Amino acid sequence: xxxxxxxxxxxxxxxxxxxxxxxxxxxxxxxxxxxxxxxxxxxxxxxxxxxxxxxxxxxxxxxxxxxxxxxxxxxxxxxxxxxxxxxxxxxxxxxxxxxxxxxxxxxxxxxxxxxxxxxxxxxxxxxxxxxxxxxxxxxxxxxxxxxxxxxxxxxxxxxxxxxxxxxxxxxxxxxxxxxxxxxxxxxxxxxxxxxxxxxxxxxxxxxxxxxxxxxxxxxxxxxxxxxxxxxxxxxxxxxxxxxxxxxxxxxxxxxxxxxxxxxxxxxxxxxxxxxxxxxxxxxxxxxxxxxxxxxxxxxxxxxxxxxxxxxxxxxxxxxxxxxxxxxxxxxxxxxxxxxxxxxxxxxxxxxx
Numbered sequence: 214x215x216x217x218x219x220x221x222x223x224x225x226x227x228x229x230x231x232x233x234x235x236x237x238x239x240x241x242x243x244x245x246x247x248x249x250x251x252x253x254x255x256x257x258x259x260x261x262x263x264x265x266x267x268x269x270x271x272x273x274x275x276x277x278x279x280x281x282x283x284x285x286x287x288x289x290x291x292x293x294x295x296x297x298x299x300x301x302x303x304x305x306x307x308x309x310x311x312x313x314x315x316x317x318x319x320x321x322x323x324x325x326x327x328x329x330x331x332x333x334x335x336x337x338x339x340x341x342x343x344x345x346x347x348x349x350x351x352x353x354x355x356x357x358x359x360x361x362x363x364x365x366x367x368x369x370x371x372x373x374x375x376x377x378x379x380x381x382x383x384x385x386x387x388x389x390x391x392x393x394x395x396x397x398x399x400x401x402x403x404x405x406x407x408x409x410x411x412x413x414x415x416x417x418x419x420x421x422x423x424x425x426x427x428x429x430x431x432x433x434x435x436x437x438x439x440x441x442x443x444x445x446x447x448x449x450x451x452x453x454x455x456x457x458x459x460x461x462x463x464x465x466x467x468x469x470x471x472x473x474x475x476x477x478x479x480x481x482x483x484x485x486x487x488x489x490x491x492x493x494x495x496x497x498x499x500x501x502x503x504x505x506x507x508x509x510x511x512x513x514x515x516x517x518x519x520x521x522x523x524x525x526x527x528x529x530x531x532x533x534x535x536x537x538x539x540x541x542x543x544x545x546x547x548x549x550x551x552x553x554x555x556x557x558x559x560x561x562x563x564x565x
Contacts, residue, residue, distance in 0.1 A: 220321035239266040278331040290327040293390035295464035302463040313459040347429035347484035361502035364471040369441035383433035396422040398531030435470035445481040474520035480526040527555035
């Protein structure tokens with residue numbers, strides 16, 4: 214259940230009484246730590262260590278996620294319905310889905326402001342995994358297996374059509390949101406990429422936004438399922454022993470062809486060299502994993518959607534300098550990494 218206002222909209226508004234009500238046990242105090250600030254996310258995330266009046270109870274560590282209060286970020290969330298979408302995704306779709314996600318403790322949302330609060334299980338993750346460094350082939354396979362479970366489970370399920378908050382790729386609001394991000398963010402991204410890409414490569418922001426819009430309309434014509442659509446290493450939590458992975462940050466979830474998720478994941482989660490080296494093998498592995506979970510799609514179809522979806526990765530890269538502070542060193546590195554990887558993938562497939 215998603216609760217309405219009032220609720221804490223920032224960490225300094227959280228109280229012992231509020232946490233006690235959410236968890237169902239009286240709280241004596243809590244400590245907070247900001248996390249994920251340099252990960253290119255739409256929210257502000259904190260780790261909370263909670264202590265109880267009943268001292269026989271062990272402290273509980275959870276995650277609290279709030280809307281980021283930057284003007285452009287809130288405008289983006291309202292325009293695209295992204296905050297509400299993540300909360301409804303957890304509330305209505307993820308519970309029966311055979312994919313590893315953090316357990317939701319409680320959620321609150323204000324449709325007037327797009328402010329929200331999500332309390333979740335804290336997963337003990339391998340903090341050495343880094344999107345900029347890139348995933349190994351073995352780590353990528355682990356994620357692809359989770360991806361295949363998700364896509365096969367919801368393949369052409371009519372329930373998806375009963376969720377008005379869950380857009381298709383060519384949904385008007387999604388098209389406006391993504392093309393606006395591309396148009397407003399491309400010049401900022403280009404500044405970050407100065408000297409990182411060949412000087413002969415250039416786009417006008419308006420033209421690139423039109424290319425993104427054409428991509429959304431074209432790719433939406435393929436048979437579709439429920440996808441994450443921001444599936445990249447910074448939105449994944451690998452277990453310390455490397456045996457499992459959990460998927461977080463579902464703001465962008467939508468209805469799209471399965472390989473739409475695969476394309477973006479591969480481009481943004483591996484180094485350029487590793488993506489080039491393993492691209493075909495991992496595409497085949499993805500096909501085989503979907504087949505194992507009951508969804509048969511031939512390799513030619515997957516390749517077609519892969520090529521059709523490439524420019525989406527560049528559109529999301531445009532959002533990094535637009536909604537995040539590039540004065541933070543890792544945010545700057547992330548923008549450069551996402552931009553260069555996207556452009557190289559387009560070059561590799563003769564789309565520039």
